[in-house]
Amino acid sequence: PRLANQIAAGEVVERPASVVKELIENAIDAGSRRIEVELESGGTKLIRVRDDGSGIAEDDLPLALSRHATSKIDSLEDLEGVASLGFRGEALASISSVSRLELTSNAEQDPQSGWRVVAEGREMQPRVTPAPHPRGTSVGVRDLFFNTPARRKFLRTEKTEFGHVEEAFRRLALSRYDIGWTLRHNHKTVHQLRPVSDAAARERRIAALLGSKFIDNALHLDLESGGLRLWGWVGLPTHARAQADQQYFFVNGRVVRDRLVAHAIRQAYRDVLFHGRHPVFVLYLELDPSVVDVNVHPTKHEVRFRDGRLVHDFLFSSLHRALGEARP
Numbered sequence: 001p002r003l004a005n006q007i008a009a010g011e012v013v014e015r016p017a018s019v020v021k022e023l024i025e026n027a028i029d030a031g032s033r034r035i036e037v038e039l040e041s042g043g044t045k046l047i048r049v050r051d052d053g054s055g056i057a058e059d060d061l062p063l064a065l066s067r068h069a070t071s072k073i074d075s076l077e078d079l080e081g082v083a084s085l086g087f088r089g090e091a092l093a094s095i096s097s098v099s100r101l102e103l104t105s106n107a108e109q110d111p112q113s114g115w116r117v118v119a120e121g122r123e124m125q126p127r128v129t130p131a132p133h134p135r136g137t138s139v140g141v142r143d144l145f146f147n148t149p150a151r152r153k154f155l156r157t158e159k160t161e162f163g164h165v166e167e168a169f170r171r172l173a174l175s176r177y178d179i180g181w182t183l184r185h186n187h188k189t190v191h192q193l194r195p196v197s198d199a200a201a202r203e204r205r206i207a208a209l210l211g212s213k214f215i216d217n218a219l220h221l222d223l224e225s226g227g228l229r230l231w232g233w234v235g236l237p238t239h240a241r242a243q244a245d246q247q248y249f250f251v252n253g254r255v256v257r258d259r260l261v262a263h264a265i266r267q268a269y270r271d272v273l274f275h276g277r278h279p280v281f282v283l284y285l286e287l288d289p290s291v292v293d294v295n296v297h298p299t300k301h302e303v304r305f306r307d308g309r310l311v312h313d314f315l316f317s318s319l320h321r322a323l324g325e326a327r328p
Ligand code: ADP
Pocket: 022, 026, 027, 030, 051, 053, 054, 055, 056, 064, 065, 088, 089, 090, 091, 092, 093, 136, 137
């Protein structure tokens, strides 16, 4: 069972964007208030995520990287074979097995403190060396897939890979307004987002991430019923063609792609007046965590609601009402 757990805990590392997602999620988990992402060459050359979270204590540093080391998984290809079944956690171990990874962290308040471990492929220097770092963690991932040419071949152009990274960044930045974010690519700042708390500032963040056209033509809504709350922005059709990919739905703060949700939104959209229009939205559903399982398939962002019908009807009627009222 231990082995099964370890294998099941493996993480799918598909491309730079999946690395960025895992590293950012770790930074969020560590309670960070600032997260900085830096890339070179679409992330194929360098991915660095720096945070001001809790940090990792000296003794725990090697463990963070080596946790799922198992003699049974001899190659990445073995891992790939079972990856499609869905995995979670153990991201650092997976990432370090296909890159040159450097983890620097400081769990103390003393800014002169800090330690570093380095891993290259599946070889790890267990040596922890002193490396001053402000409280928090930096993970540097260089030369992704340098030791797995088959994987490397699947990487697309720098521009495409960066596009995927930016999309992952967008989703995560839309999931946590209270965190400040930076995204840099090839030494240029692409996004710099201050932490925000009020609605107006949230709209400015959305404009920065999705373009002002989206927010200028969006309806703000905030509805609650029977323990369910739906808030956010839904785009009203304009002459400008809506961008088909601007669909962001979060369940209790986690990015979710779900057919039931998509169906409810599409129905409401169609029913009101927007026939043939592509819905665009940034919506947040909040509900009692015990009635939803968001971990059905972590890499596919699926959810399972205990009462799907109830959620569907709530989404449909909320949007129907809000859109109906907005109809000119
Ligand atoms: P998981 O997140 O599923 O525990 P990971 O491989 O992503 O697995 O991370 C391993 C461990 O390393 C985490 O459980 C955490 O203790 C530590 N860790 C990783 N990244 C950070 C970070 N940015 N800040 C603090 N701790 C971290």
